Amino acid sequence: MIKVKQISKRFNHESVLEGVEFEVNRGEIVGLVGPNGAGKTTLLNIIAGIWPASEGEVEIDGCNISNAESIRRILGYIPDTPFLYPKLTGREFLLFVGTLYKLSPEDLNTKISELGKALEISFWLDELMEGFPRGVRQKMVLAAMLLHSPRILLLDEPTANLDPKSARLVKDLLQNLARQGASVLLSTHILEIAERLCQRLIILDKGRIVAAGTIQDLRNAAKSPQYNLEQVFLRLTGGESYTELLKYLS
Amino acid sequence: MFAIQCLSLKVKSVRNRFRKSKKQFLFSNFFHGAIFLLGLALLYFFLITMFDFAARGEMPAFDFACIMLSFCLLVFLPLLVYSGIVCALSVLFQKEQIAFYLSLPVNRMQVFMVKFWETFFHTTWMAFCGLLIFIFAIQSYFSLSPLIYLSGVISGFVFFLIPVCLAVIVVCLLSCFIPFVRAKGVLTVVGLLIGSLILLVIRLIRPERLITHQGKMRLLTFAEDLHKPWMTILPSEWLTNIFAAHYQADITGVLLNFFILFVTAFILLIITYFLAKAFYVRIWSESITVPEAGVKKTGWQFFLRFFPSSVQMLVRKDLLSFYRNTVERGSLLIFIPLGVVYFYSMHVIDVQIHSYPEEPIFSFLYLYLFNFFYSAVVLCGLSGRWVFPSISAEGNNFNLIRLSPLPLTEFMQEKFWLGFLPLLILGEILVIGSCFILGFKLLYIAIAFFAMVILALGITVIGLILGARMADFSKHDSLEFALSYQGFIYLVRVLIFVGTIILLLAIPLVQFLRSGISLSFVLLLISTSAVIISIFYGLYLSYRRSIACLSKREI
Numbered sequence: 019m020i021k022v023k024q025i026s027k028r029f030n031h032e033s034v035l036e037g038v039e040f041e042v043n044r045g046e047i048v049g050l051v052g053p054n055g056a057g058k059t060t061l062l063n064i065i066a067g068i069w070p071a072s073e074g075e076v077e078i079d080g081c082n083i084s085n086a087e088s089i090r091r092i093l094g095y096i097p098d099t100p101f102l103y104p105k106l107t108g109r110e111f112l113l114f115v116g117t118l119y120k121l122s123p124e125d126l127n128t129k130i131s132e133l134g135k136a137l138e139i140s141f142w143l144d145e146l147m148e149g150f151p152r153g154v155r156q157k158m159v160l161a162a163m164l165l166h167s168p169r170i171l172l173l174d175e176p177t178a179n180l181d182p183k184s185a186r187l188v189k190d191l192l193q194n195l196a197r198q199g200a201s202v203l204l205s206t207h208i209l210e211i212a213e214r215l216c217q218r219l220i221i222l223d224k225g226r227i228v229a230a231g232t233i234q235d236l237r238n239a240a241k242s243p244q245y246n247l248e249q250v251f252l253r254l255t256g257g258e259s260y261t262e263l264l265k266y267l268s
Numbered sequence: 269m270f271a272i273q274c275l276s277l278k279v280k281s282v283r284n285r286f287r288k289s290k291k292q293f294l295f296s297n298f299f300h301g302a303i304f305l306l307g308l309a310l311l312y313f314f315l316i317t318m319f320d321f322a323a324r325g326e327m328p329a330f331d332f333a334c335i336m337l338s339f340c341l342l343v344f345l346p347l348l349v350y351s352g353i354v355c356a357l358s359v360l361f362q363k364e365q366i367a368f369y370l371s372l373p374v375n376r377m378q379v380f381m382v383k384f385w386e387t388f389f390h391t392t393w394m395a396f397c398g399l400l401i402f403i404f405a406i407q408s409y410f411s412l413s414p415l416i417y418l419s420g421v422i423s424g425f426v427f428f429l430i431p432v433c434l435a436v437i438v439v440c441l442l443s444c445f446i447p448f449v450r451a452k453g454v455l456t457v458v459g460l461l462i463g464s465l466i467l468l469v470i471r472l473i474r475p476e477r478l479i480t481h482q483g484k485m486r487l488l489t490f491a492e493d494l495h496k497p498w499m500t501i502l503p504s505e506w507l508t509n510i511f512a513a514h515y516q517a518d519i520t521g522v523l524l525n526f527f528i529l530f531v532t533a534f535i536l537l538i539i540t541y542f543l544a545k546a547f548y549v550r551i552w553s554e555s556i557t558v559p560e561a562g563v564k565k566t567g568w569q570f571f572l573r574f575f576p577s578s579v580q581m582l583v584r585k586d587l588l589s590f591y592r593n594t595v596e597r598g599s600l601l602i603f604i605p606l607g608v609v610y611f612y613s614m615h616v617i618d619v620q621i622h623s624y625p626e627e628p629i630f631s632f633l634y635l636y637l638f639n640f641f642y643s644a645v646v647l648c649g650l651s652g653r654w655v656f657p658s659i660s661a662e663g664n665n666f667n668l669i670r671l672s673p674l675p676l677t678e679f680m681q682e683k684f685w686l687g688f689l690p691l692l693i694l695g696e697i698l699v700i701g702s703c704f705i706l707g708f709k710l711l712y713i714a715i716a717f718f719a720m721v722i723l724a725l726g727i728t729v730i731g732l733i734l735g736a737r738m739a740d741f742s743k744h745d746s747l748e749f750a751l752s753y754q755g756f757i758y759l760v761r762v763l764i765f766v767g768t769i770i771l772l773l774a775i776p777l778v779q780f781l782r783s784g785i786s787l788s789f790v791l792l793l794i795s796t797s798a799v800i801i802s803i804f805y806g807l808y809l810s811y812r813r814s815i816a817c818l819s820k821r822e823i
Contacts (some may be wrong), residue, residue, distance in 0.1 A: 068667050069822045090673045101668035105589040117581035118672035146592070162668075 019044050020065060020170060020201055025074035027060055027225075034060050035225040038074070042201045044169075047192060049216035050205040053255050056222040058205040059098050062174050065203065066095040078170055091119065094168030096176055100159040104148035108139065108158055111147060112165060119166040126165070133161040137187065152179035160188065171195065173204040177211055189215050209247045219247075223255045270374045274382045299756065308401050315405040333406055334512050341504030344395055345431055350462075352391040352435025353442075354455055359387045360439065360548070370549070380544045384436060391435070392428040399424045406511065416514050423526055426533045427507045433536035440543040457598025464605035471609045474616065503529060574689060579682035586658075586686055607698075610646065614639065614702040633778065635706055637770055640716070643698040644723045644766040647691050648759060655687035655731035656758045657746035659818070660739045667823055676815050683732055692724040719773055722800065726765050729807045734758045736814035741823045768803070772796045 020042040027035040035057045042048045050058050063069040065076050067083040067090070076083040083089055103111055109130060116126040134140035137157045142150060150158065156179050163171070171192070177185040192215065196202050206212050212219055213233060220230045229239040233250075237243050240250045315333075322332035360366075360383045369379040403420040406412060506525045513521025575583045590596050617635065662669070669679050699720045703713045738754040749755060776793040783789065 066671060068670060070820060087673055087675070090671060093671065095671055097664075097667065099664055101665045103585060103589060103665060105592040106585065110585075110588060114581055114585050115668070115672070118669070118674050120673070 019079055020203060021077040022061075022065060023075050023077070025061065025064060025071045025076065027057070027064060027069070028072045033225055035064070035071075038222070038225075038227055040220055040227065040230055042203050044201055045196050045199050046218065047196045047202040047204070047216045049212035049219045050203060050222060051207070051209065051212050051219055051251060052205075052222035055224075056255075057225040058222055059174055061222070062095070062172050062203070062205060063097075066093065066172050068095075089170075091166065092169045093172070094163035094166070094170065095172045096156075096159050096163055096174060098174040098178075100155045101162075102147050102150075102155055102158065105146060107146055108143040108150075111158065112143075112162055115162040116165045121166060129165055130161075133164060136191075137161055138184070153181060153184060156180055157184065160191075164191075169200050171200055171202045171204075173202070175206060176204055177206070177208065185211070209251060213247045221251060221254050228254045270372075270378045271382050271385070274369075299753075304397075308397060311398060311401050312405055315402065316409060319405070319409050330406070330410060330512075330515055333402075333410075334508050337402060337511065338504055338508040340398075341427070341507060342502060345502070345504055348391060348395060348428065348431035349434050349438070350455075350459055352387060352432045353438050354459060355390045356387045356432075356436050356439040357443075357455065359383055359390060360436070376549055377541070377545060380548050384432075384540070384544075387436065388429070388432045391432050396424060396428060403511075406515075410515065412515060416511070419510060419514060419522060419526070423507055423510045423529060426526070426529050427503055429533040430503050430529075430536055433533065433540045436540050437536070437543055440540075440547045444547060456595050457601065460599060461601050464602045468605040468609055471612060503532060575685050576681070578678055579685060582679065582682035583686055586682070603694075606646070610642070610698055611701060611705060613642070614705050618706050633774065633781065636708065636712060636716075636777075637774055639699060639702050639706065640719055640723065640770050640773070641766065643695055643702070643720065644727070644770070645763070646698060647695050647724060647727050648762045648766060650694070651687065651691060651727045651731045651762065652755055652759050653750050654746070655683070655691070655728055656735045656755060657749040658683050658687065659732070659735045660741055660749045661746040663741050664823060666739075666741055670819070676819050680732060680736070680811070680815055680818075683735075684728060687731060688724060688728040691728055692721065695720040695724045715773075715777075719769075722804075723766060723769060726769065726804070726807065727762055729811055730762045730765055731758065733807065733810050733814045734761065736818045739818065739821065741821075765803075769800065772800055 022038060022040050025035055025038040026033065038057075038061060040048070050061065052058050060069065064071045065078075065083065067076075070084065078089045078093065081089055103114070106114065112130045112133075113126060116129070121129070130143070131140070134143050137160060139154060139157050139161060142154050142158070147155070147158065156176075160176065173192075176188055176192070180188060189211065192202055192204070204216070218230065218232055219236060221228050221236065229236050231239070233247060236247070236250045236254070237245055240253045242250060242253060245253065315336075318336065319329045319333060323329040360380070366379065366383070369382070370376060399420070403417055407414065407416050506529045509525040510522050510529075513519075513525060571587065572580050572583060617638070659666070670676070696717060699716045700713055703716050708716070734754070734757065738757070740749055740752070740754065773796070775796050776789060779786070779789040779792050
């Protein structure tokens with residue numbers, strides 16, 4: 019379970035996040051949506067423990083993220099820019115990540131071949147990563163994240179660069195993991211994914227939560243019960259002016 | 269118009285860099301600029317001294333100046349072609365920028381021409397500054413008409429077009445057969461090797477002998493003999509002839525030589541243009557799709573045994589990345605000529621020191637401590653190239669390590685062992701090898717061994733402390749980070765450390781050489797050891813703080 023308590027973040031006195039507070043329960047998939055620069059990546063970096071928060075704290079399974087190394091064993095994170103070593107092969111990279119999490123070589127080899135098949139990256143396992151297409155890179159990072167079977171998943175645009183079939187695969191995978199009790203927090207720009215995959219959504223704008231809850235809750239917050247998610251999103255983030263722009267452009 | 273727009277983009281990017289970090293930008297540019305101007309001033313005074321010397325000898329000073337210029341240009345011509353090739357491979361094929369330019373509604377050859385002039389500027393600006401200094405020297409020394417600046421600059425510009433055109437022609441032809449990514453790596457390594465061999469040859473001819481009068485006379489004779497009849501067909505000779513004709517007020521000679529130079533450059537420019545028209549876009553598009561060389565089986569795993577088991581996977585990752593990087597791996601070849609230069613220098617010093625009748629203690633001390641200092645400086649250079657940037661070289665992937673349960677202390681331990689062991693082995697080889705060459709007794713060799721352990725340890729730890737504190741994860745190329753402002757700060761600090769340790773070692777050593785094992789020697793030994801231990805304790809505390817600092821870094 020992830021508990022985010024009154025998180026604020028400032029870079030050079032400029033506020034990027036302000037009093038962000040929410041929870042992600044066990045077995046739940048929560049989507050983080052918001053316009054560019056809303057603070058989604060910053061928030062995920064803080065929850066993952068990569069960046070310290072200026073104020074507030076993050077608890078994972080009751081432990082504070084800043085002082086619990088054991089949390090890292092149950093945490094999996096996919097950043098917006100994949101972590102890859104270009105001069106390693108896919109297999110060497112996965113072996114390296116697995117060893118960081120102290121997995122036994124036997125387990126590791128079995129998991130690598132299983133994940134290779136499941137994510138359809140077996141062909142690429144013995145190639146240098148510098149030649150990987152973007153979609154394969156994304157899958158490789160996903161495989162690296164899943165090696166140690168994390169219970170807390172943080173994903174920044176997990177379906178970016180993936181073809182529809184692979185995106186579907188990732189969606190099914192995440193739903194399976196959630197069914198097995200994992201807590202999943204993902205950020206996405208694709209509202210269709212957010213709508214289909216997530217039980218709850220958090221709309222972030224200019225570093226603040228403007229609305230949170232199920233899609234019906236968001237409609238109520240936008241005072242527009244008939245609106246679809248895109249219209250709700252535009253209304254809540256002040257993006258309705260874009261429709262005017264679109265009319266002008268067309 | 270397109271070229272002006274591209275140029276204005278460059279200016280804006282420099283301005284933005286200045287705005288982002290004024291202090292670093294000013295310091296780094298001021299420092300580099302001051303060193304460069306100092307170099308130019310030294311070149312000017314060297315030229316004037318040589319003209320003076322020639323004038324006092326049997327050779328007319330201007331003839332000597334012309335022979336020297338012709339020789340320098342002849343040497344620079346292939347160097348500029350090589351430098352142009354390496355530069356063209358980077359500048360002509362920078363992926364993101366070219367993709368953007370080619371997507372614009374401009375003629376593709378305009379994109380090529382912008383990149384060609386960029387290559388020209390990057391390749392020749394330094395040599396051009398050298399030529400300007402030469403013109404300045406001959407104009408002021410021989411009181412020539414200031415018009416020589418105009419004809420010199422124009423002819424120099426045309427002359428420098430020749431090596432750059434040749435370089436671009438080679439790149440276009442070469443990239444048709446070898447993917448340019450691989451060609452760049454191979455050429456960089458070949459260049460490094462040739463550079464080291466040149467260094468080796470220069471060292472073996474003992475340039476220090478030129479300081480003497482006989483040496484200078486030999487140089488004059490050498491320069492006189494250098495001029496051969498076949499040289500008249502070379503562009504270096506044509507440019508030299510322009511200056512000579514100017515000196516003799518021979519306008520026809522100036523025009524004739526300029527015409528030959530111009531026609532050659534023009535023909536090469538035309539060939540470059542048509543080759544680029546045929547190949548440029550094709551080579552560029554292939555450069556994006558052609559993958560790197562495949563994975564090779566290696567026997568390097570053997571080295572893993574030397575490292576603690578907890579950090580072996582990190583070492584494995586770093587060694588694999590190093591081995592598969594052609595430029596990094598190829599850099600190891602430089603150690604061969606550098607090692608020869610090092611031991612040869614030690615041999616020369618040994619010969620020279622024995623030819624001066626000085627007090628034996630100081631002669632011995634000078635040699636012994638200089639040996640430490642020389643090898644420590646080599647280690648500082650290597651540490652600045654590989655240990656100091658090793659943390660920054662992780663780039664964004666550092667977050668992968670930080671997210672894992674692996675403590676940062678183990679990550680730093682790996683960097684420490686990977687830096688310390690090679691530095692120690694190399695340092696010991698250098699210092700003990702030179703001790704044998706210099707004929708020191710076993711006791712002094714043992715002291716040298718322990719001193720090198722202390723020096724290698726300190727150099728590595730300072731490299732890691734500053735590397736962690738000043739880490740710049742946005743710099744993907746470790747060489748770029750090593751050559752930055754931070755790299756300079758590291759070198760200054762580590763040299764202060766080396767100097768301090770050598771001074772501390774010298775104090776009890778002088779006492780021992782004077783009076784053997786005495787009370788004052790023991791007291792000095794204890795006190796200097798205490799100082800060294802406290803320095804290392806301070807380094808240890810700083811090392812711990814740097815780990816804490818690294819864990820809080822926002823990447």
